[in-house]
Amino acid sequence: MSKPKAQNIVWHEGIVTRSDRETIAGHKGCTIWMTGLSGSGKSTLAVALEKALIDRGVRTFVLDGDNVRHGLNKDLGFSPEDRNENIRRIGEVAKLFTEAGVVNITAFISPYRIDRDRVREIMDDGDFIEAFVDCPVEICEQRDPKGLYKKARAGEIPEFTGISAPYEEPEKPEITVKTGESSEEEALQELISYLDGKGYLGS
């Protein structure tokens, strides 16, 4: 194990800023907020984007149901209030990751415009990238990767987004990928091109 390299630390000398972190990382911190119906491909796309970014040396992390619903938000159910609070907390965590200089990707249906807009509001300009994963509900239902649409049609899941509860499409998302038309790889490349074009990923 190496010895501490910084032998001459001067106490109180400096506070690490977000800009310092971004300079060291070679890219910006930001939140790519994927929103779309169940089965639209959010999680698949998030995981693939994470892989592509890591391969380029970009610090990235995915927040999704697996690591949030069973941890931070395990006390929340599916009432309207709890759904709001679920998205609020995810937004706050995404903000922390953004400040930490991480490109973090969230993959939640997040069906309500007001909830997504509230997250946008707590972030600095440019930090929140709303990525609409746009896929017709018919195609999502046909795919039904988790069998949830079938259950919803059978009345086993009340208030299922797209079937018995609304999905409010983003009005001005930073990027839309049409996963009913594009291949998954095309959608991924569109996301990467957007991030590259806007300078999020550094040079």
Place this chain on the structure above:
Amino acid sequence: MSKPKAQNIVWHEGIVTRSDRETIAGHKGCTIWMTGLSGSGKSTLAVALEKALIDRGVRTFVLDGDNVRHGLNKDLGFSPEDRNENIRRIGEVAKLFTEAGVVNITAFISPYRIDRDRVREIMDDGDFIEAFVDCPVEICEQRDPKGLYKKARAGEIPEFTGISAPYEEPEKPEITVKTGESSEEEALQELISYLDGKGYLGS
């Protein structure tokens, strides 16, 4: 702006693991959980440790009252239940940062053993480093950097840790720094030596 480097991404090919992230970062993810009285030096030490680690290229981030109490936990007050929930959520966020391969440092009084132990329990072995910032209450009160002890003595702050509410010392902290005896720089070097010795910071 460079063009995407990963032109041949094969969809679904790989999932990024924590181990991948740690390999790329060159160090482990972990949570350094600073606990101690108000005025013991937790925040000062956290900020200095962050600076020292960033200077060594270690990905690090501080969670403290400034970025948590006004954001994620702004819905919480100071009732016993809310204090528990405050620490629970911070623990869950620290776990996410740890999984993301970040050395994250938390700086909260966190006076109750049970709350700290619950955080330890949700983490994998070795991920939770309890750092007891041990300073006699008399010295903390003498320093009183925020004037809180004065207010507590005047009865303006009920249930103030160390004065009118208990602080439960860690029984088996991973490391103790005695900030009433050591200089701040000595305490910092002790923390860095511990992390180095245990291999958290890579080679």
